[in-house]
Amino acid sequence: MRTTRLAFAALAVTLAAGCSSSGTVEEPQAVAPAGPVALTYWTWAPNMDKIAEVWNQANPDIKVTVSKQAGGDDAAAKFLTAAKAGNAPDLVQAEYQHLPSFVAADAVADLAADTAAIKGEFSQGLWGLVTLGTDGVYAIPQDSGPMMLYYRKDLFEKYKIAVPRTWDEYAEAARTVHKADPKVYLGSFSSKDPGWFAGLAQQAGAQWWTIAGDAWKVGINDAATTKVAEFWGGLVAEGVIDDQPYFTPEWNKALNEGTQLSWPSAVWGPGVLESNAPDGKGKWAVAPLPQWSAGENSSGFWGGSSTAISSGTKNKAAALKFATWLNTDPAALDLLVKEAFIYPASGKGQASLGEPPAYFAESQPDFWTxxxxxxxTARGFTFGPNVGVTYNAYKDGFDKALQDKSAFGGAVTFMQEATVADMQKSGFTLED
Amino acid sequence: MTPQRLIPTGILLIGALYCLLPVSWVLVSATKSPGELFTLGTFTPGTGLLDNLAELNSYRNGVFWKWMANTAFYAGGGALLSTVVSAVAGFALAKYRFRGRNLIFNVLIGGVLVPSVVLAVPQYLLFAKIGLADTYWAVLLPQILHPYGIYLARIYAGAAVPDSLLEAGRIDGGSEWRLLGRVGVPLMVPGMVTIFLFQFVAIWNNFLLPFIMLGDDGKFPLTVGLYTLLAAGANQPSLYNLIVTGALLSIIPLIALFLTMQRYWRTDLSGGAVKG
Known part of the structure; x- marks a missing residue:
């Protein structure tokens, strides 16, 4: 008796939550014989509530309520806690690097049986991020963040440097610029942005985690990652690259004033530049990331997320229907591009990317091409179940290396050791 | 001024500066447009205050005001209930002798030592079990029992309510509840105001509990709501100008509350001085 009452109370709460936050006036509806399915969706993408409203208009039998959350690592922790309490939303926005921790906690449903039809919409590199290299499919890709080099076109001309095609040329350009004006740097190494470093490691061909059967293999200190770390360590030690973290007021100021001339970033960079360096409008351009050897052509991913379905949902079919529509339907992709300002993962979404971002309209009119x-050319790698630990170790390790002026290779070893120790403690089987 | 007075005054001035500097930064920054925020000098006023306010007001159909109302509800309701519970419990602990009194009091003192942050996740798991997670109750209930408030109320009742007065009331035939209402509470008002203000500020600024408890963004308080603007995901720029303006607006009610409640605090302090 008691269980039934509790279950009923929980249901009532869910329904109330589903109805109260839509922000629109509820229209009086004729009582439908079988009530519509109510789904909750945790996301931080802007204007997602408007996009869900478009779906709700067209699909009165599946009502999606968006609850806008804070993004980042805390969002993942919050979802995992909610899932543990049996209280998770039906749908959740999952950053690629957090998806494995959701899978390890059995918090998201395997969609392999119903997603064969849409697999072809996504590049192999992106699809790998939601399968984790297994037979399962744990989410539908939504947006992606292939990396490229943003640079100040006018100031590159002023200092007479060419757009670097290799990292060696990048280092040479850094020296030239800093020599010409000691206040000016070509760029900065950020010890606070592990996602940035992971993207650069992906470009170099790193494989931080691999799943072999039931065992995990951790290779964060592989040759590729060490090469990337030591390249930046060398430039920082030489003093020709700045070492202030990205997204800080100082860094914003340096970009805005033109004392930092470039930024290896992802496709979502225009939004950041526009708000943090407004004076640079019409002066920035993009190029592929510098390569490790001439003639190569590869990139990595920084950021990007997917739509996962909670394993605890009672309406998996309805949730999957919405997630599929959201991420593969041309009309929905168009809304994602124009309302949520994301770079769509689906190939079909490219059609919606017409006009270049206003910030680049003059200096790079073919931005989307x-x-x-x-x-x-971007390649990703499989993320592990404890990326949070690895990312924190990145911040601690590289902060310390900057402070002690020690070799960056040590920080990579520290990341590897911290990650392995945590996985062993959590009971994962590790392959030697 | 003698050196004896100069030193304390100097320390107080430094303390005041330390507290007011961040507030003045918020005040000045709220006047800057997004373009000015990182380019103008730190304490140079900008020109974007009205635009910031208008943008914040229209952000997601005015959800900011909903968060403000939620915060006022959590802080006002929670602090009021907490004050009532603290006053009754503190009065009982100070004025009645009963078995287990010291045990209860020691447990409460132990409770003061446990940071509420530690309890947030277990509380969430409990509330989820009884189906109350993601409701207004989930944020209100855990903040009603406030060990420090009970502790303060007990100390205050012990000092401010003379036993002789209660004895006189009993001889006149007043019931115990009547004694609490007619004798205890009026004497304890300054102490209760202190507890109310403490708890109001604590709930107003609380982040972790509502962050964990609430999934529905329509029930968020300001702290959690503004955080969604800050952590907008790796690929969205943070809406710094709205956050700073929102932070400024969110402290105005606190300032107003303190100014209106100040007079009770003054009686509190002077009352203590005379009795001291």
Missing amino acids: QAAAIGA
């Missing part, structure tokens, strides 16, 4: 060409 460039982005698509670069995006096709």
Whole structure:
């Protein structure tokens, strides 16, 4: 008796939550014989509530309520806690690097049986991020962040440097610029942005985690990652690259004033530049990331997320229907591009990317063509179940290396050791 | 001024500066447009205050005001209930002798030592079990029992309510509840105001509990709501100008509350001085 009452109370709460936050006036409806399915969706993408409203208009039998959350690592922790309490939303936005921790906690449903039809919409690199290299499919890709080099076109001309095609040329350009004006740097190494470093490691061909059967293999200190770390360590030690973290007021100021001339970033960079460096409008351009050897052509991913379905949902079919529509239907993709300002993961979404971002309208009118060409060369890697630990170790390790002026290779070893120790403690089987 | 007075005054001035500097930063920054925020000098006023306010007001159909109302509800309701519970419990602990009194009090003192942050996740799991997670109750209930408030109320009742007065009331035939209402509470008002203000500020600024408890963004308080603007995901720029403006607006009610409640605090302090 008691269980039934509790279950009923929980249901009532869910329904109330589903109805109260839509923000629109509830229209009096004729009582439908079988009530519509109510789904909750946790996301931080802007204007997602408007996009869900478009779906709700067209699909009165599946009502999606968006609850806008804070993004980032805390969002993942919150979802995992909610899932543990049996209280998770039906749908959740999952950053690619957090998806494995959701899978390890059995918090998201395996969609392999129903997603064969849409697999072809996504590039192999992106699809790998939601399968984790297994037979399962744990989410539908939504947006992606292929990396490229943003640079100040006018100031590159002023300091007479060419757009670097290799990292060696990048280092040379850094020296030239800093020599010409000691206040000016070509760029900055950020010890606070592990996602950025992971993207650069992906470009170099790193494989931080691999799943072999039931065992995990951790290779964060592989040759590729060490090469990337030591390249930046060398430039920082030489003093020709700045070492302030990205997204800080100082860094914003340096970009805005033109004392930092470039930024290896992802396709979502225009939004950041526009709000943090407004004076640079019409002066920035993009190029592929510098390569490790001439003639190569590859990139990595920084950021990007997917739509996962909670394993605890009672309406998996309805949730999947919405998630599929959201991420593969041309009309929905168009809304994602124009309302939520994301770079769509689905190939079909490219059609919606017409006008270049206003910030680049003068200096790079073919922004989206460039982005698509670069995006096709981006490769990811499988993320592990404890990326949070690895990312924190990145911040601690590289902060310390900067402070002690020690070799960056040590920080990579520290990341590897911290990650392995945590996985062993959590009971994962590790392959030697 | 003698050196004896100069030193304390100096320390107080430094303390005041330390507290007011961040507030003045918020005040000045709220006047800057997004373009000015990182380019103008730190304490140079900008020109974007009205635009910021208008943008914040229209952000997601005015959800900011909903968060403000939620915060006022959580802080006002929670602090009021907490004050009532603290006053009754503190009065009982100070004025009645009963078995287990010291045990209860020691447990409460132990409770003061446990940071509420530690309890947030277990509380969430409990509330989820009884189906109350993601409701207004989930944020209100855990903040009603406030060990420090009970502790303060007990100390205050012990000092401010003379036993002789209660004895006189009993001889006149007043019931115990009547004694609490007619004798205890009026004497304890300054102490209760202190507890109310403490708890109001604590709930107003609380982040972790509502962050974990609430999934529905329509029930968020300001702290959690503004955080969604800050952590907008790796690929969205943070809406710094709205956050700073929102932070400024969110402290105005606190300032107003303190100014109106100040007079009770003054009686509190002077009352203590005379009795001291």
